[in-house]
Amino acid sequence: MTTAPxxxxxxxxxxxxxxxxxxxEALKGINFDVQPGEFVGIMGxxxxxxxxxxxxxxxxxxxxSGDVEINQQSLTSLKGNQIADFRAKQVGFIFxxxxxxxxxxxxxNIALPLSLQNVARKxxxxxxxxxxxxxxxEAILEKYPTEISGGQKQRIAAARAxxxxxxxxxxxxxxxxxxxxxxxxxxxxLTSVNSEQQVPVLLVTHDPFSASYCQRxxxxxxxxxxxxxxxxxxxxxxxxxxxxxxxxxFD
Amino acid sequence: xxxxxxxxxxxxxxxDYVVLFFGLVISSAIFYMFEALATNQSFIKANAQVTGAxxxxxxxAILLTIITLVYIFYANSFLMSMRxxxxxxxMMLGAKxxxxxxxxxxxxxxxxxxxxxxxxxxxCGLTGSxxxxxxxxxxxxxxxxxxxxxxxxxxxxxxxxxxxxxVAGVINRLALTKTPVLQLLKGDSQPNRPTLxxxxxxxxxxxxxxxxxxGYYAMSHIKQLNLAAIPIALVTIVLGTYFLFNxxxxxxxxxxxxxxxATRGLGNFTLSQLSFRIRNYTKILSIVSxxxxxxxxxxxxxxxxxxxxxxxxxxxxAYSAALVDPSTKTNHLINKLNLATKxxxxxxxxxxxxxxxxxxxxxxxxxATGLGETTVFDSAKKSKLGTPKYIKLTVNxxxxxxxxxxxxxxxxxxxxxxxxxxxxQFESVKGQPHQLTLFRVKDLKAxxxxxxxxxKSAGITSYDNLPGSYGLFVMGTALFGGLEFMGFxxxxxxxxxLASCLMFKIxxxxxxxxxxxxxxxxxxxxxxxxxxxxxxxxxxxxALPALVGVVHVLFGLQMxxxxxxxxxxxxxxxxxxxxxxxxxxxxxxVLLYEHIVLPKLKIDK
Numbered sequence: 128m129t130t131a132p133x134x135x136x137x138x139x140x141x142x143x144x145x146x147x148x149x150x151x152e153a154l155k156g157i158n159f160d161v162q163p164g165e166f167v168g169i170m171g172x173x174x175x176x177x178x179x180x181x182x183x184x185x186x187x188x189x190x191x192s193g194d195v196e197i198n199q200q201s202l203t204s205l206k207g208n209q210i211a212d213f214r215a216k217q218v219g220f221i222f223x224x225x226x227x228x229x230x231x232x233x234x235x236n237i238a239l240p241l242s243l244q245n246v247a248r249k250x251x252x253x254x255x256x257x258x259x260x261x262x263x264x265e266a267i268l269e270k271y272p273t274e275i276s277g278g279q280k281q282r283i284a285a286a287r288a289x290x291x292x293x294x295x296x297x298x299x300x301x302x303x304x305x306x307x308x309x310x311x312x313x314x315x316x317l318t319s320v321n322s323e324q325q326v327p328v329l330l331v332t333h334d335p336f337s338a339s340y341c342q343r344x345x346x347x348x349x350x351x352x353x354x355x356x357x358x359x360x361x362x363x364x365x366x367x368x369x370x371x372x373x374x375x376x377f378d
Numbered sequence: 379x380x381x382x383x384x385x386x387x388x389x390x391x392x393x394d395y396v397v398l399f400f401g402l403v404i405s406s407a408i409f410y411m412f413e414a415l416a417t418n419q420s421f422i423k424a425n426a427q428v429t430g431a432x433x434x435x436x437x438x439a440i441l442l443t444i445i446t447l448v449y450i451f452y453a454n455s456f457l458m459s460m461r462x463x464x465x466x467x468x469m470m471l472g473a474k475x476x477x478x479x480x481x482x483x484x485x486x487x488x489x490x491x492x493x494x495x496x497x498x499x500x501x502c503g504l505t506g507s508x509x510x511x512x513x514x515x516x517x518x519x520x521x522x523x524x525x526x527x528x529x530x531x532x533x534x535x536x537x538x539x540x541x542x543x544x545v546a547g548v549i550n551r552l553a554l555t556k557t558p559v560l561q562l563l564k565g566d567s568q569p570n571r572p573t574l575x576x577x578x579x580x581x582x583x584x585x586x587x588x589x590x591x592x593g594y595y596a597m598s599h600i601k602q603l604n605l606a607a608i609p610i611a612l613v614t615i616v617l618g619t620y621f622l623f624n625x626x627x628x629x630x631x632x633x634x635x636x637x638x639x640a641t642r643g644l645g646n647f648t649l650s651q652l653s654f655r656i657r658n659y660t661k662i663l664s665i666v667s668x669x670x671x672x673x674x675x676x677x678x679x680x681x682x683x684x685x686x687x688x689x690x691x692x693x694x695x696a697y698s699a700a701l702v703d704p705s706t707k708t709n710h711l712i713n714k715l716n717l718a719t720k721x722x723x724x725x726x727x728x729x730x731x732x733x734x735x736x737x738x739x740x741x742x743x744x745x746a747t748g749l750g751e752t753t754v755f756d757s758a759k760k761s762k763l764g765t766p767k768y769i770k771l772t773v774n775x776x777x778x779x780x781x782x783x784x785x786x787x788x789x790x791x792x793x794x795x796x797x798x799x800x801x802x803q804f805e806s807v808k809g810q811p812h813q814l815t816l817f818r819v820k821d822l823k824a825x826x827x828x829x830x831x832x833x834k835s836a837g838i839t840s841y842d843n844l845p846g847s848y849g850l851f852v853m854g855t856a857l858f859g860g861l862e863f864m865g866f867x868x869x870x871x872x873x874x875x876l877a878s879c880l881m882f883k884i885x886x887x888x889x890x891x892x893x894x895x896x897x898x899x900x901x902x903x904x905x906x907x908x909x910x911x912x913x914x915x916x917x918x919x920x921a922l923p924a925l926v927g928v929v930h931v932l933f934g935l936q937m938x939x940x941x942x943x944x945x946x947x948x949x950x951x952x953x954x955x956x957x958x959x960x961x962x963x964x965x966x967x968v969l970l971y972e973h974i975v976l977p978k979l980k981i982d983k
Binding site: 247 | 638642643644645646647650651653654894897898899900901902903904905906907
């Protein structure tokens, strides 16, 4: 592939704590790329730095040094409203705890990113219906998030993440709060979105089953990328085994 | 150990506690100020002008106590909303319920005690400065026996606050220890589906409106209904307001959601926030709107009374004072006044009659504020409460309206008949000759100091013996001054409390909103849009009761038509004062709310 990468991370460092005080370096020089249409997983134990990395990628946190480019735009150059607009337009985010607004209906939750961009009411509706159809959630649009199951909630969250046509979809342990059937559903849905619409997906997880849906997995340990695993034509079961093996030797 | 935990919990949310504490201090300071001014016996006795209002002061103190109760209830719910999660955690870690209950009680009483003591101290300062200034300005005199520190008021304030906090602590304890741990940890996240139930809503609107109509009718017909009008109006208006809020609020939100505005930015979110808490808010909004009306009404009436005293006095007579045979010294003082007119007429007093020389009235016409009973106001000045129109009477007119002259006679002359006779007739009358000096100053209030000297120099001991508008003005001030002071003061105290109630009610919800705003931030909402949404949401909650309150006041002023010339005169003054203060509360609430819910932007550049 010769096209420019969607995500490009160069020598990323993140140090917590002020100079002179006790400091903790969460990221110690991370480098990697995500190509268009890729489905990449980032795996690591608790405290390995994967959440810090994702927060920086999603502009929720700023790096101490190094650069991140998403869709050829350097995140470090963004200021004020640009940061918020960047999150709204370029990034779709799925969280472990859904992060739906329980005072809005599911439809309104999905429409929210478009409303934020002041898209006309008439244009919002077809967009919401499009993702709703794709994710098979048309029947529950008028319900409230508290009235549906966890798996359905995560579908709504996915629909909200996809509705604004983001450049990339981030998942922060999206299956963490789901039962195994719902988790499988969601991962298959993400896979189909990824392959059909060529939306790149970056999944942060510590669950080998979720990771086995990825095409490439980066293992992160103590703030560094320690190992990279590619699926390269293996079946999902084979890849799952490979991940388990890798985790065994990795620790 | 648990106590230590509890206090680290307080420390971590110190800023929010400071807010709560500050609100409590202000409230208790105001309560103290009121008590100190209203109940200081030696002060009231020494200032005869205040005595008349003593009963109203007691009434005001009771009203203030009631609203303080409501206030503390809301302040407490804010306190609890901050602590729920901590307590839930302690219980999950195995803390006994009795221990938690103890903690709550201790925490609540400690806060209450410190706040009331500090409040009493601040109150002393306020009373000594603002209170004294206000009183002095209103009474226009030096204050006697006025002290900022008044023991019984200190005891009353601290006693009431600690007592109320103890009660609140017990209630909190009961409520919290009965709530399941999980619910404490999770808080309430049940949606409130804003549904339209046309039949019940229309019924509510109809009931609400008819209650209001009855209430307004009662207020405007206070003459016929007498004192019964007040309880009738109070009950019907409270019910009417509640029904209206309940019915129209939901409706409004649902309707607004269908507009284009709702799909712009966070419009929909803001509306949903409102509808989310709709049921919780209808009660407090009705309470606030009633209190708003009471407070605004009190200030309006207070200011109105003050203005009316002068108007009533000036409208009563064309002359500020009438003096019989003033000494040269007195005359000298009179000439120092900023005079609008001055005339001296000769009198001859017999046993039953006082004679005047018509010729003198031809030369210097006698002035009046109108013929007959009614006062004619200067139509060039738009206000009904303006200056009366002074007309010069011809000798014939005066002969037909001799009562105008007899009003200006005092002492032994008061009950004697008045006869205006021709110069030759006047010469022939055998009686005690006198000189009657009549004068009018341009501004009664501004001339107060000199007028007092004149009264003293003329040897007049009672204002009953001083005919003319000045005497009426002084007596009116004594009568209504207390009312004005009371209205103004009670209004401000009410406003402070009701706005704080609303503030704490809104802030109580802030803790559970934190997560929502965090979420909105994560999906890329501009900080200004978040801020605007907060401003809009809180604005609605502040504006709705204000709007209804203003309508209540406009109708409620009908009641005062019995006592005042024009209760609607210059409404803008009290309204402006009130709204400025109310807006300050609004801004503070918005800032505090933003402080609690807005996520700190992690990227600062």
